[in-house]
Amino acid sequence: MNQILIVDDSPTIRRMVKASLAALSGGCEFVEAASGLEAIERLAIGPVELMVLDLNMPDMHGLEVLGFVRSHSKYRQVPVIILTTRGDEASRVAALEAGATAYMTKPFAPGSLATKARELLEAAAP
Amino acid sequence: MTEFLDTFLDDYFAECDEHLTAVRRTLLALESSVGQPRPDPAVTEELFRAFHSLKGIAGMVEHREIELLAHEMETYLRAVREGDVRLTTAGVDTLIDAARLLEHAIAARRNRQPPVDVESLVLELRQIAPAGDSAPGAVAVAPPTDAGSWQCLFTPSAELIARGVNVDMVRARLRAVGEIVSAAPVVGEGGGIAFRFVFQGEPAAADVEAWRADGMVCSRVEQETVPAAVPAVPADRGASTLSSGHYVRVDLARLDDLMRMIGDLVIRRARLGDAVARVESHVPSSDWRAIQENTSALERQLRELRDGVMRVRLVPVGEIFRRVPFVVRDLARETGKRVAVDISGQTTEIDKFLVERMLDPVLHVVRNAVSHGLETVEERVAAGKAPEGTITLAASAAGEIVTIQIADDGRGIDVDRVIARARVAGLPVPAHVDEAALLELISSPGFSTRDASDRVSGRGFGMAVVRTTVQDLGGSMRLASAPGQGTRFTFELPLTLAITDALLARVGTQTFAVPQAAVREVIELDAASIQALEGGEIIQYRAAPAPVVRLSGVLGIPVPAAQERLHAFVVGAGAGAVVLVVDRIVGQREIVVRSTSDPLIRVDGIAGATDLGDGRAVLILDAVALARHARGGWGAAPRVRETA
Numbered sequence: 202m203n204q205i206l207i208v209d210d211s212p213t214i215r216r217m218v219k220a221s222l223a224a225l226s227g228g229c230e231f232v233e234a235a236s237g238l239e240a241i242e243r244l245a246i247g248p249v250e251l252m253v254l255d256l257n258m259p260d261m262h263g264l265e266v267l268g269f270v271r272s273h274s275k276y277r278q279v280p281v282i283i284l285t286t287r288g289d290e291a292s293r294v295a296a297l298e299a300g301a302t303a304y305m306t307k308p309f310a311p312g313s314l315a316t317k318a319r320e321l322l323e324a325a326a327p
Numbered sequence: 328m329t330e331f332l333d334t335f336l337d338d339y340f341a342e343c344d345e346h347l348t349a350v351r352r353t354l355l356a357l358e359s360s361v362g363q364p365r366p367d368p369a370v371t372e373e374l375f376r377a378f379h380s381l382k383g384i385a386g387m388v389e390h391r392e393i394e395l396l397a398h399e400m401e402t403y404l405r406a407v408r409e410g411d412v413r414l415t416t417a418g419v420d421t422l423i424d425a426a427r428l429l430e431h432a433i434a435a436r437r438n439r440q441p442p443v444d445v446e447s448l449v450l451e452l453r454q455i456a457p458a459g460d461s462a463p464g465a466v467a468v469a470p471p472t473d474a475g476s477w478q479c480l481f482t483p484s485a486e487l488i489a490r491g492v493n494v495d496m497v498r499a500r501l502r503a504v505g506e507i508v509s510a511a512p513v514v515g516e517g518g519g520i521a522f523r524f525v526f527q528g529e530p531a532a533a534d535v536e537a538w539r540a541d542g543m544v545c546s547r548v549e550q551e552t553v554p555a556a557v558p559a560v561p562a563d564r565g566a567s568t569l570s571s572g573h574y575v576r577v578d579l580a581r582l583d584d585l586m587r588m589i590g591d592l593v594i595r596r597a598r599l600g601d602a603v604a605r606v607e608s609h610v611p612s613s614d615w616r617a618i619q620e621n622t623s624a625l626e627r628q629l630r631e632l633r634d635g636v637m638r639v640r641l642v643p644v645g646e647i648f649r650r651v652p653f654v655v656r657d658l659a660r661e662t663g664k665r666v667a668v669d670i671s672g673q674t675t676e677i678d679k680f681l682v683e684r685m686l687d688p689v690l691h692v693v694r695n696a697v698s699h700g701l702e703t704v705e706e707r708v709a710a711g712k713a714p715e716g717t718i719t720l721a722a723s724a725a726g727e728i729v730t731i732q733i734a735d736d737g738r739g740i741d742v743d744r745v746i747a748r749a750r751v752a753g754l755p756v757p758a759h760v761d762e763a764a765l766l767e768l769i770s771s772p773g774f775s776t777r778d779a780s781d782r783v784s785g786r787g788f789g790m791a792v793v794r795t796t797v798q799d800l801g802g803s804m805r806l807a808s809a810p811g812q813g814t815r816f817t818f819e820l821p822l823t824l825a826i827t828d829a830l831l832a833r834v835g836t837q838t839f840a841v842p843q844a845a846v847r848e849v850i851e852l853d854a855a856s857i858q859a860l861e862g863g864e865i866i867q868y869r870a871a872p873a874p875v876v877r878l879s880g881v882l883g884i885p886v887p888a889a890q891e892r893l894h895a896f897v898v899g900a901g902a903g904a905v906v907l908v909v910d911r912i913v914g915q916r917e918i919v920v921r922s923t924s925d926p927l928i929r930v931d932g933i934a935g936a937t938d939l940g941d942g943r944a945v946l947i948l949d950a951v952a953l954a955r956h957a958r959g960g961w962g963a964a965p966r967v968r969e970t971a
Contacts, residue, residue, distance in 0.1 A: 210376075210380065211342060211380050212342060212576075213335055213338040213339050213342045213384050213387070214387065216338055217335055217387060220331070220334070220335075236495075238494045238495075238498075238510060238512065238522060239493070239494060239495065241494075241512040241520060241522075242483045242488075242493060242520075242522070244520065245483050245484075245520035246483060246484060246485045246488060247485070257376065257379050259376060260510065261510075261511075269512050272514075273514055273518070273520070274518065275518055286379060286382055286383040286386065307383045307386055307387060308383075308386035308387045308389070309387075
């Protein structure tokens with residue numbers, strides 16, 4: 202069972218991401234967080250195989266979350282898909298430099314998000 | 328894709344509403360920052376985030392015009408936030424126009440109308456914002472100075488989270504004792520994750536001690552540096568950072584269903600209560616006591632359940648009040664008047680349904696107050712008043728009644744002008760026009776105050792509609808006006824509809840229910856104390872004569888024999904008190920209101936019907952309308968006059 206952490210302050214987007222990934226083979230369990238601090242708290246208490254992370258959130262920017270994740274030995278390997286609203290072109294470079302595994306923009310096509318997630322989960326599997 | 332998206336539309340519109348509410352609240356705060364090199368970062372940040380989120384979700388559901396408009400608003404705000412553009416009045420005006428259009432565009436989508444054209448505003452926004460994308464969003468914030476403050480290290484765990492102690496709760500606790508300067512994750516001993524909050528404030532020693540059991544270790548910060556592993560996070564931004572993770576959105580229709588089911592339960596329980604009472608003599612007393620205890624416990628629990636569901640439906644009246652500054656601001660500009668808005672009691676809670684229905688009436692009265700009530704600056708100065716007029720909105724709750732007051736400190740209603748207009752409109756004008764009669768005249772369907780300067784107030788929504796709406800909601804309305812001092816409208820509304828406490832009264836062989844909220848007092852009186860006066864009847868009530876209405880007479884119910892002692896409801900207060908006489912008041916009960924909204928069977932004085940549990944339908948009397956009858960015929964003002 203894949204543990205997937207979805208971090209976005211919009212409940213609508215979180216639901217859409219869940220619906221897009223629900224059909225992944227092997228099954229998924231979703232953990233949700235509405236802010237950066239919440240996301241890191243979820244990381245602290247349970248293993249996560251994949252993280253879908255928004256950039257623009259209250260109280261902690263997605264890049265800061267990503268920076269923390271990559272600086273921590275325990276979570277350095279967790280694949281992170283940045284899923285952010287388009288129109289923030291410079292942030293793609295910043296995100297990839299900060300260690301994002303993939304960078305996708307909203308609006309996203311459910312199919313491509315699922316494909317990317319499957320790819321990353323398979324690559325990370327032992 | 329479309330099918331996929333359709334399942335999210337309800338969520339989408341609900342979230343749009345939340346962001347629009349935040350936008351409305353914040354835009355006015357932004358206006359006060361005009362001209363400063365950098366407006367309040369908390370305000371711009373909240374606005375920026377709202378537009379950004381709207382853009383994101385609108386893009387997902389392929390509402391391109393909303394996405395585009397929100398994007399341009401976001402771009403402008405980013406420039407303001409970064410200090411690339413100085414905030415101007417024109418800029419704020421454009422933002423306000425754009426916010427209004429955004430609201431309109433979302434409403435059009437919701438109503439399945441064609442997409443709204445946003446092009447001209449998009450162009451306007453592009454003109455005031457610099458071209459090109461600017462830097463990505465991470466907010467640059469000066470590193471917090473820690474001196475003299477406290478820090479709290481919180482180490483989360485599954486066990487703590489199961490107890491509800493999480494990072495959001497820690498933040499809420501700290502916010503309650505001080506101001507949070509920063510919040511950031513840190514790597515604790517042994518590689519575990521912890522959160523470090525720095526806050527300014529004085530937590531109580533007892534709290535600090537108690538928090539320890541919840542994984543929170545607080546200490547005073549001496550001269551020390553923040554661990555550098557992770558950049559500090561922007562300062563706490565109050566309510567905007569409230570996590571949405573702990574809220575559930577519910578369609579109002581589902582709550583209506585729930586309320587209806589509880590209503591059925593209330594009726595069923597009443598039926599059970601009656602049945603239990605009937606078998607009392609047939610059951611051994613020890614057994615009967617057990618049954619009795621259980622049915623009364625059931626009644627109590629049902630009441631708690633009802634209150635619980637009612638509370639879920641309550642929202643702050645502030646949802647209405649927040650719109651007022653916008654309306655006032657526009658009108659003030661159009662009319663050249665100077666207006667301040669004073670709002671209080673916005674956290675008073677009221678049923679969601681009532682909030683939605685009261686929005687237009689409140690805005691209408693406010694528009695009237697600005698365009699008719701308040702004088703121009705010159706007139707005010709000439710009259711020795713402050714040049715700036717004030718519109719006061721206040722809300723308060725007492726028992727099951729919520730009161731909303733809208734007042735201005737303007738010229739007051741010109742009674743002679745109203746009378747002249749009423750005559751032109753062919754309305755009957757009483758010999759003595761008091762405040763109640765005045766309210767009656769201005770809220771008559773035929774009375775229009777429309778002349779050239781009044782266009783802004785009208786908008787197809789007159790005082791007649793205000794009155795009908797308030798009455799439909801089971802509320803009442805009062806007017807107080809003094810020449811040169813101002814006008815005040817008072818709405819009294821039930822906290823919620825559907826289920827209410829009522830007094831049961833008998834008239835002849837009939838039983839009626841009277842909602843308790845409308846009744847000021849219940850009295851017993853001697854039939855002999857009723858005196859005839861000018862074709863009517865009065866009694867002395869609290870040392871003043873009060874008109875008497877016999878329900879048997881009004882409702883045409885034959886009364887077998889004249890009783891010596893009668894019961895009566897007193898409705899209204901002071902000089903406006905009216906005494907509604909019945910044969911006997913027989914009890915008090917929770918009733919489920921089934922309103923008679925069908926115009927064909929609707930009668931003034933009857934608010935609806937209910938089922939008392941014995942299967943018989945009982946009419947619910949509208950005591951306020953009946954009292955009105957006593958003072959001047961059907962259709963007169965609902966509440967008589969301001970308390971003396």
